[in-house]
Amino acid sequence: QVQLVESGGGLVQAGGSLRLSCAASGFAFSRYAMSWHRQAPGKERELVATITAAGGSTNYANSVKGRFTISRDNAKNAVYLQINSLKPEDTAVYYCSTLIVFKNYWGQGTQVTVSS
Numbered sequence: 001q002v003q004l005v006e007s008g009g010g011l012v013q014a015g016g017s018l019r020l021s022c023a024a025s026g027f028a029f030s031r032y033a034m035s036w037h038r039q040a041p042g043k044e045r046e047l048v049a050t051i052t053a054a055g056g057s058t059n060y061a062n063s064v065k066g067r068f069t070i071s072r073d074n075a076k077n078a079v080y081l082q083i084n085s086l087k088p089e090d091t092a093v094y095y096c097s098t099l100i101v102f103k104n105y106w107g108q109g110t111q112v113t114v115s116s
Contacts, residue, residue, distance in 0.1 A: 002026040002105045004096050009110030012086055020081040020110055022096030030054070030074040032100060036081045038092035038112075045095070049081060064090075086114045 008020040020036070033052050039045040049070035050059045058070050069082040079096055093109040 002098075002100065004098070004105060004107035006094065006096055006107045006110040009094060009112045011113045011115065014086060014088055014114055014116050016086050016114075017082070017084045018086065018112060020083065020094055020096075020112070022079045022081075022107060024077045024079070024096075024098070027098075027100055029077040032098045034070075034072060034079040035097045036068075036070060036079075037095045037097055037106075038090075039095070039109075040089075040092040043092075048094070051079065083112070086112075088114045088116045090114050 003025045005023045006020060008018060010018060012018055031053050033050060035050045036048045037045050038048050048061050048064055049068055051070045051072055055072045060068060067085045072079040090112060091114050093111050095109045096107050098105050
């Protein structure tokens with residue numbers, strides 16, 4: 001079955017960096033676009049970044065443009081999110097996701113906490 005497992009979160013100071021990883025299994029990874037979302041306490045889940053199946057095109061939420069970079073390694077069935085210049089408002093649980101035949105699949109999430 002489809003499995004997405006995120007890792008790489010943690011507690012960092014404002015201005016710091018993190019690299020989140022998502023290991024995928026159970027589906028033809030290289031055929032599907034991937035996304036990163038986040039959900040802050042008391043807020044709705046929001047789309048942060050997307051990358052096409054081959055990795056040739058990416059899109060970002062305005063709030064993270066210039067600081068976040070999504071990438072993927074289809075040989076390793078993995079997608080990454082490089083987060084730079086972290087701000088306290090980036091504190092959230094970060095999830096990777098994919099849409100397969102009209103169904104969204106989610107990982108369990110990884111917590112990112114940014115201290116000021």
